[in-house]
Amino acid sequence: MTDMNEKVKTAADQQQHELKFFNYQEYLLSTNSEEEYSLVVNHFPNVYESESSLAYKQTRILRIPRIFNTVQFPDLIPQFSHYYPGSEPAAIKSNQVECKVVDGQTFNESSIVHGLGNVFPESEFEKIVTHINEMLVIAFDPYNKWTLIENILDLITGGLFLQFLNLIGVYSFTKRKLMRLEKYIEEYNSSNEEKGNDLKIISPRLTGYLS
DSSP states (O other): OOHHHHHHHHHHHHHHOOOOOTTTOOOOEEEOSSSSSSEEEEEEEOOOTTSSSHHHHHHHOOOOOSSSSSSSSSSSSBOOOOTTOSTTOOOOOOOSOOEEEEEEEBBBBBSOOTTTTHSHHHHHHHHHHHHHHHHHHHHOOOOOOOHHHHHHHHHTTTHHHHHHHHTTTOOOHHHHHHHHHHHHHHHHHHHHHTTTTTOOOOOOGGGGGGG
């Protein structure tokens, strides 16, 4: 009876202390002042541009982290957080959002990205992330029938099947779906450029599908 009570108590404690998601890409920066607060660094230098270029000086990278509790096989199927930056369950919040400029960049005491709403509205963010996640599920699902067929044929032929497909210019199912994702991102970026919107999506392929 005692063991059962302990198990029930342990389960209740686990529910009470359930882990909450946060953007693990961001970190705190000390202000080196007498005030007891730190700035949240949640946007980063654009490493995809030359440091001497104007684009490097005028743009920043906002990292959307991977999330691991939305699909089966999250280690095989990359999925990105659908939480708007600053709205994560364990995001750092502050009643007084005081901005401070460090090295020419604006940060504050919370996970909220200053000015993001003017460039990337929440509804647009959710639509883009949802679509990318859906395309990644299709591409990387290990139990997709086409993927299974290709893997079986590749196994039977000792790895020659996929090599033969590549040789004749016919890509695997996963490769074709990822190429479609690349095309979607290119078209979205081109559309934004034509509209004069200062927003560009970095292909997950360039980040190793980590953010």
